[in-house]
Amino acid sequence: MDEEKNSNKRQFLGIWFECCHVYGRIYKNKDGTAYVGRCPKCLRAVRVRVGTEGTNQRFFRGS
Numbered sequence: 001m002d003e004e005k006n007s008n009k010r011q012f013l014g015i016w017f018e019c020c021h022v023y024g025r026i027y028k029n030k031d032g033t034a035y036v037g038r039c040p041k042c043l044r045a046v047r048v049r050v051g052t053e054g055t056n057q058r059f060f061r062g063s
């Protein structure tokens, strides 16, 4: 993924994917308005808005 090469400094959010019971990371989008990513197992899309309670905690539960 070229996204990983130039995003070393990009902020990420640790997230627990309840759908598959796996831990993963989701990264900030270009605009910096949300963390977006996918479950590593089932590729379910996850999105956490920046500025909500999700950003103050490193750990977020996707449901």
Ligand SMILES: [Zn+2]
Residues within 6 Å of the ligand: 017, 018, 019, 020, 021, 039, 040, 041, 042, 043, 044
């Ligand atoms: Zn999943």
